Amino acid sequence: MAQSLLSKTGKVPFYGWYKLVSGYFGNCIRTNRHQKMDYKSIAEKIIELKNADLALRDNLVQNRKLSQGYDLEMKQLHNENAKILDSIINAIGYPTIDKVGEEAHEATWLIIQHSIEQPNFMKKCAELLETDLFQHNLISLA
Template sequence: MDYKNIAKRIIELKNADLELRDKLIQTGQLDEGYNKEMEKLHNKNAEALDEIIDAIGYPTIDKVGKEANEATWLIIQHSIGQPSFMKKCEKLLEKAVNDNKANPKNLAYLTDRIAVFEGNPQRYGTQFDWDKNKELSPYNFDDLTKVNQRRKSIGLNTLEEQTEIIRTQAKNENQSPPIDFEKRKQEIKKWQKKVGWTK
């Protein structure tokens, strides 16, 4: 198996994703719901990665190296319109983490993202969105003390520290809260239903 070229391909997929994100930040289009061009790219990348996974299994560090392994996670994390693909990858990533072949932080982010889309509390507090006060805040989670313990166990900072980092990053990228908070909430719910996260 030509792991070197597979690694290169995975990194190319990730770079295309980040380039488009940068372009949308520059043009101020990142805040306007789920951008159609981005949605299309995320789905295309998920499809390409799914084929790679079917061929070689999960792209673990020992197979494709650290950079392509991280890129794999980013592509999965962004494949939000593909619930079954994300859940399949969560199981594979969990096994890779248990075998010390992938980063446990990546599993925490993926587990939380799936929980949020399914309407469940997150375990690590990694997922954020705009709140009623026009601030970026973590999505619903079970218990702050437990969340911080879980975060510490895999080498993450506290949720309070992370909240500050996220808010600063949003300011630096000139991100702005939705004009109509309730409307956006309804749009997200509609989208979750449409792609199959919720019934």
């Protein structure tokens, strides 16, 4: 859906993300104890968020708008991506490589970095990532 919105207008309208999210989470994230989490769909969703971010960035570069301050549409997209990713994290924990694969894991990091207006979300993600790295003995807190 994000690609179709982008290809028609050259932009991803903010209201389009609301429709995308509301339809997506009903099928993928909201599970009960009898349903299995669909990590593949979650991974695809995270990658879609990254791709929309990069597509909008490319559009702003082509239109020579990237260096003219923080574009309102980019700001809205970053905030909405953070909101969606936060919902995913609340449902599955931090999107590790084991859960969502390498591409979605790296896309998660890009989304977090671009959530500059969401410092509490960024801090939450940093703590979750640190915990994950510690649990896998990839870092030492000593």
